[in-house]
Amino acid sequence: RIRKNIWKKKGYWAALKAFSLAKSLSTGNSKSFLYKN
Template sequence: MAVPKKRTSISKKIIRKNFWKKRGYCTTLKAFSLAQSIFKGNSKSFFCNKYKR
């Protein structure tokens, strides 16, 4: 016979949600940092063509 699962506590749910949000925030910071270094021309790991007008 099927038995219903126990309910996850609210605190565990909040901890998991915050961990998920923090991962996204760290990824955003890395992407923004890379964009800044490319814009300033200081990037050593990313190559892009510069167009001169």
């Protein structure tokens, strides 16, 4: 169960980063994404 939770968290953060990247690209604000990342 613990390992599954870790993978779920990793997947969540990966999705969150992907969402932030897509959002920054759509707004043309990729510099702020690189800064945050």
